[in-house]
Amino acid sequence: MQTKSRRQLVAGNWKMNGDKALVEQMQKHLNAANLENMDVVICPPFPYFSLFNSAVKLGSQNISQFDSGAHTGEVSVSMLKEFDCEYVILGHSERRADNFESDELVASKVEQVLKAELTPILCVGEPESVRENGTLFDYIAAQLDAVLGRVGVSQFSNIVLAYEPIWAIGTGKTASPAQAQEVHAFIRAHLAKQDDNIAANIVILYGGSVKGNNAQELFSQADVDGGLIGGASLNPEDFLSICQAANQ
Numbered sequence: 001m002q003t004k005s006r007r008q009l010v011a012g013n014w015k016m017n018g019d020k021a022l023v024e025q026m027q028k029h030l031n032a033a034n035l036e037n038m039d040v041v042i043c044p045p046f047p048y049f050s051l052f053n054s055a056v057k058l059g060s061q062n063i064s065q066f067d068s069g070a071h072t073g074e075v076s077v078s079m080l081k082e083f084d085c086e087y088v089i090l091g092h093s094e095r096r097a098d099n100f101e102s103d104e105l106v107a108s109k110v111e112q113v114l115k116a117e118l119t120p121i122l123c124v125g126e127p128e129s130v131r132e133n134g135t136l137f138d139y140i141a142a143q144l145d146a147v148l149g150r151v152g153v154s155q156f157s158n159i160v161l162a163y164e165p166i167w168a169i170g171t172g173k174t175a176s177p178a179q180a181q182e183v184h185a186f187i188r189a190h191l192a193k194q195d196d197n198i199a200a201n202i203v204i205l206y207g208g209s210v211k212g213n214n215a216q217e218l219f220s221q222a223d224v225d226g227g228l229i230g231g232a233s234l235n236p237e238d239f240l241s242i243c244q245a246a247n248q
């Protein structure tokens with residue numbers, strides 16, 4: 001694989017899965033691995049945060065848009081900081097669907113995370129119907145524009161993006177490397193309309209049925225800078241082999 005100028009990143013999104021034993025196994029595998037040319041992030045459910053040691057970078061799967069106070073069931077960004085959380089996944093299609101998170105709410109959460117100097121992993125991605133009706137690029141642009149309008153393009157130097165086509169999540173139906181590359185290149189070109197430098201340097205992950213046997217080909221695409229991994233991040237061997245594909 002051609003070495004990329006952007007540092008590659010692989011993040012494991014455990015979603016509402018895992019247990020204490022998995023925390024232990026995952027740490028054992030990652031601590032023994034030699035992954036110095038990339039960043040590895042684990043995004044476990046909140047109860048497991050304090051069980052991780054400092055060798056593993058941590059990300060959250062969500063955050064409140066509020067600072068503190070009467071918001072039952074929510075977790076604030078300052079609480080996460082106390083547990084050495086560095087990244088926050090925002091705009092995941094499951095939260096957009098299950099929790100009715102609008103583009104505007106996602107944008108306000110991105111702003112909250114940036115204010116605390118953590119790194120949002122901002123997810124965008126289309127349902128299959130949108131790809132079929134030919135409005136894919138408008139759909140992705142609108143998701144990006146909601147955040148661009150709120151925080152401004154300069155803040156995108158502190159954001160990681162993830163392209164996750166909804167039809168590829170948990171389905172085993174991975175986007176082809178060419179399909180992933182096409183959308184990643186579109187995202188970069190969309191940002192370049194406002195700032196060339198930020199567009200060239202932003203890390204854009206691909207997510208959707210990434211496995212050990214397809215990671216290498218996906219990550220070798222010019223505008224794919226690593227992955228956001230769901231199911232395969234629950235198996236330490238599989239996750240490690242995906243990380244190794246990005247550790248070039």
Ligand code: 13P
Nearest residue numbers: 013169170208209230231
């Ligand atoms: P899968 O890897 O299970 O398809 O999930 C992708 C995802 O949603 C990561 O955030």
